Amino acid sequence: MTPPPHDTRPPYQQAADEIRKEIKSGRLKPGEQLPSHRELQERFGVANMTARSALRVLRDEGLIYTVQGRGSYVADAVVTQDGEVVAVVEAKSSKRPEAAKEAGGPAAPDTSEATGPYAETLLAIRDQLRTLNAEVQTLKRDVAELKEQQSPGKPTR
Template identity: 55%
Template sequence: MTPASSAKPDRRPPYQHAADELRREIKAGRYKPGDQLPPYRELQERFGVANMTARAALNVLRDEGLIYTIQGRGSFVADYDGKGVDYTPPAWYLGNRAEPGGSEADELVIGKGKPGSANAAGPALTEMLTALRDEIRALSAEHQELRREVEALKKAQQDSPS
């Protein structure tokens, strides 16, 4: 392994570093579907970035379908089968990695275009998956809103004099 000073500098923006680390943790099972991710403030402290940078990192994961956000509640890991997200880093990133060959975690993150993956099936399947992912997000947000309404009704019923 080479010392850090002799490694090529990684030119990726900070939000991409944060998104990559969170993606690895989701893929490794640290955060399971339905788990809430840390709030922006914790991500800021953990990665040493600004609020907007933490938001941008979560936006990347949301665009990939790994997470969904409910306004006022936070960001949550989406249900996925581990095959639906096929992230391939840009070529300039792969050329600047400090460790040649990568790690097992990198292999989980980097899509290989295997038969049956979204890359192999073509754009029509990708569009359909994106539409389904958006519909699931909308239904999940609606589900959360209904749960809040039920909780509010229960509380109102408990608070009202009998």
């Protein structure tokens, strides 16, 4: 990514803006895995910590979530008919929702104080579904690799 010469914002904010645009445009869909830190480093020409900072900004805004050891994923979003992201439902809310508003993005709803008899169960189920989604994507990649190894013309064992 070559930033415009007049853009004086830090590189992590520029990278976060690009990813945010992809999420809001629908190019990156809810539940879809984001590129790895290394891929983001190469794409934006930034250091590892800069890529991590960009993802942290998006996580604080509630646009993405991270599954330990699996990667970062686009959060579930409520989108209007004109494509505007108006709310992001996040199981682990940002500790600083005001930071997301300052950054120009939607703040994650504070679900840490959800009420009702089923709120805690629903949040636990959402976390389990996200972990399963990450595992499904890993399995899909593994299956694709196996199919590639067994493509016609290659002897199978």
